[in-house]
Amino acid sequence: MPHAHLHLDPKVREEARRRLLSAKGHLEGVLRMLEDEGVYCVDVLKQLKAVQGALDRVGEMVLRAHLRDHVATAHERGDVEEIVEELMEALKYR
Amino acid sequence: MPHAHLHLDPKVREEARRRLLSAKGHLEGVLRMLEDEGVYCVDVLKQLKAVQGALDRVGEMVLRAHLRDHVATAHERGDVEEIVEELMEALKYR
Amino acid sequence: MPHAHLHLDPKVREEARRRLLSAKGHLEGVLRMLEDEGVYCVDVLKQLKAVQGALDRVGEMVLRAHLRDHVATAHERGDVEEIVEELMEALKYR
Amino acid sequence: MPHAHLHLDPKVREEARRRLLSAKGHLEGVLRMLEDEGVYCVDVLKQLKAVQGALDRVGEMVLRAHLRDHVATAHERGDVEEIVEELMEALKYR
Known part of the structure; x- marks a missing residue:
């Protein structure tokens, strides 16, 4: 690992873990929704977007730290370029 | 439910479920990564983005159907506005 | 043109043009900002994002129509697939 | 200005200006397209997305610098928090 000595702040790591568990x-x-034959597409789209919003917020926490x-x-440290x-x-768009 | 009679195509539902299980x-x-004290922030960011990409593709399948x-x-049917x-x-951005 | 007979609603076209002129x-x-030697990066980033937000809203109007x-x-019409x-x-992400 | 002494790199500023002129x-x-009564919605959406892509790339250049x-x-300097x-x-989503 290029940055063996650089680690994610333990407090942020724990909070990120907690939020990711809830995501x-x-x-x-959403998986349970998809077991229901009668599920409506837009309800699935909305729930997927909510999960993605939660992942965005975890990403923001880790980025800030x-x-x-x-x-x-x-x-x-002298490793600006890297x-x-x-x-x-x-950070590139998906 | 406003569209009780409109359901997600069963084949797409099954494929979406399969992909969501892998996501x-x-x-x-990523949760296991976050149990490691030495985890590096950018590795977490990259894995989160890969999960987001997988969720994007599930969303695209459901949207297309x-x-x-x-x-x-x-x-x-007469329900264009709704x-x-x-x-x-x-479809709004997160 | 594949859809020679399908046109953007004239009222939406006019409103989109008006908003695009303001964007x-x-x-x-932003171009004037970039002529100033002392311009600060984050100010440029914020103004770029405001322009992109305006373009998003024009895109949403056209999509809705x-x-x-x-x-x-x-x-x-019989051209669902196309x-x-x-x-x-x-609609793909950039 | 909070960072009166921090300026965008002149070479990046010039390149950003050049690209923004082309955007x-x-x-x-796109404005000319919108003057044509026969313009088709999806063609407008695609051109808007191309302009967005160009603005993304300018943003990436400025962010990197x-x-x-x-x-x-x-x-x-002692201004990490700010x-x-x-x-x-x-960096927040639009």
Whole structure:
């Protein structure tokens, strides 16, 4: 791993885990919807979007911690180019 | 339910369920990552984005079936306004 | 043109043109910002996002009219497959 | 201005201006399309998306320069919290 010594803030890691568990529960709810023959398409689209919103918010938490703890100190560490390029890659639209 | 008689195509429902199960497995992978103290932020961001991409593709499948089966026949059913407004709502950015 | 006889609703066309003109004015504002040596990156990012928000709203107006006038009548015209596929293509994330 | 002394890299500023000029030309093309009574909705949607793509790429250039020049040095300047919060705000989905 290129940044063996750079880790996600433990508090953020725990909060991200907690939120991701709830997003997983929500995803399981969509799976149950899809077992119902009578399910209506737009209801599925809305629930999928809610799960994606929850994943967005987890992403935002992790991004904020990364900017604060690792990007903001990159110049002092001397790995600015690498840190910036890998982050630009991760931020690209799906 | 406003469209009690409109249902998601059974073949699409089954395929969406199958893909969503795999997205759930992927999400569980991210949860395991978050149990590792040494996890690096950008790795989490990339895996979250891969799960989002999988959910996007499930959404696209359901949207395509909805356009084909329910929106394209709305004028004959007489519920164009309702079908269009609820779809616009579901398509809004997160 | 595959749909020589399908046109954007004149009222929506006029409103879209009006909004696009204002988005263009906004874009010209960003161009002026970029002539200032002292311009700050985040100010440019925010203004770009405002222009994109305006373009999103024009896109939503055109999409709504298309769903209402052309997709909702596709089954009666007999071109469902073509109408759905070209719309799915146009709706893909950037 | 909170960061009077932080400016967008001149070379990036010039390239962003050049690309934005071309995006503006593209936008003017969409405006001309909207003067044609026979314009088809999906053609407008596709051209709008192309303009959005061009604006995305300008945003990416400016973001990359900001991360490299201003975020990566924030810890040494002592304004990490402010730089991170304003960037998170600018990166939010539209």
